Amino acid sequence: MTHAQKRIAITIDDVPNTGKYVKESFEPVLLNRIDSLKVPVTIFVNEKKVYENEYLSENFDLLKQWVFSPNVQVANHSFSHFRCSETDEILFCDDIRKGGHLIGELTQKVNKKVSYFRFPYNDLGRDEKQQQAIGQCLAAQNLLTAPFTVESSDWMFDFLYRHYISEGQNGEAAKVAEAYLVLTRNSLRFFDSLAYTVYGRQIPHIYLCHDNLLNTLFLNDLLKIFSEEGFSVVPMDEVMTDAVYRQPIYYHGKWGFSWLYRWMSNESERKAAMKLEPDTQYYYRQYQRLRESK
Ligand SMILES: [Zn+2]
Structure with a gap:
């Protein structure tokens, strides 16, 4: 076989x-x-970032280049990147709509469609009631919630990497980058084997990462890891056709973890699975220490 x-x-x-x-x-x-x-990616845009410094036309042009790339599918990540559980439903819903202005106009020019919304921090809301209210808001805008199955805390490693580079500690920075790549490989293995245990078959995955320096510098290494682990990179739309992505979610809290956990109806089973996740404590403590000292 x-x-x-x-x-x-x-x-x-x-x-x-x-x-x-x-x-x-x-x-x-x-x-x-x-x-x-020519690797297919889906980007989740925060339009607020276009207005964050004085280079408005350059920033707009940057967004345009992303949207116009033939390798890029475009999705909404809200305008302001609010945490849903801490935001009023009406305000949050407005912010989703506001986050679709520029990408709505730009995608039309190249016959692309914005179909997905990813919640900032993957915080889907504080409870089932709020999650349902926001769900209706998304449905009214023809947006589907974007899930993910695999991530490896790239935001944390990127913060550490940039810190060590800015301090001239290139050796430490290299260690951080290596740790990110090792964790990515281990996370991929972990979530893939968790999926196999639950579903008894291979499922297609969605990797979550960010537009940052680390992924810019180490994109080739990441792709090599995916390939060495037997994965080919495909468009998100293709992955989303798999039946696992049509399951209901059973977790209605605010924490931003993998959909593989959210699809588990048994809470103790979910918690037991989470305990086996690859450990990031060593770098997370470094991250917290440095955040506090800044
Ligand atoms: Zn985000």
Whole structure:
């Protein structure tokens, strides 16, 4: 019996990183690498980032380049990146609508459609009641909640990496990058084997990461890991056709963890599975220490 190729979609949150764009002398380095490798990605846009510094036309142009790339599917990540559980439903719903203005106009020009919304922090709301209210708001805008199955805390490693580079500690920075790549491989193995245990078959995955320096510099290494682990990178739409992604979710709290856990109806089973996740405590403590000292 031959095994079907394993599949994974790459999703990139918090696009466009306009602060990074200034440092790159207005070259969209991550996008250029994605385009030169022709790897399909889905981006989740916070339009507020376009207005975050004085380079409005450059930032708008950056967003346009992302939207116009043939390798990029475009999705909404809200305008302001509010935490849903801490935000009034009406305000949150307005912020989703507001986050669709520029991408709505730009995607139309290239015949793309915005179909997905990803909750900031993957915080779907404080309880079932709020989650239902926001769900209606999304349905009214023809948006589906974007899930993910695999992540590896790239935001934390990116913070540490940039810290050590800015301090001239290149050796420490290299260690952090290596730890990120090792964790990505281990997380991929962990979530894939969890899915196999639950469903008794291979499921296609969705990898969550961010528009940051770490993924820009190590995109090739990430892709190599996916390939070495037997995964081919495919569009998110293809992954979303799998039946696992049509399941209800049973977790109605605010924490931003993998959909593999949310699809588990048994809470103690969910908690037991989470305890086996690859450990990030060593770097998380470093991250907290540095955050506090800033
Ligand atoms: Zn985000």
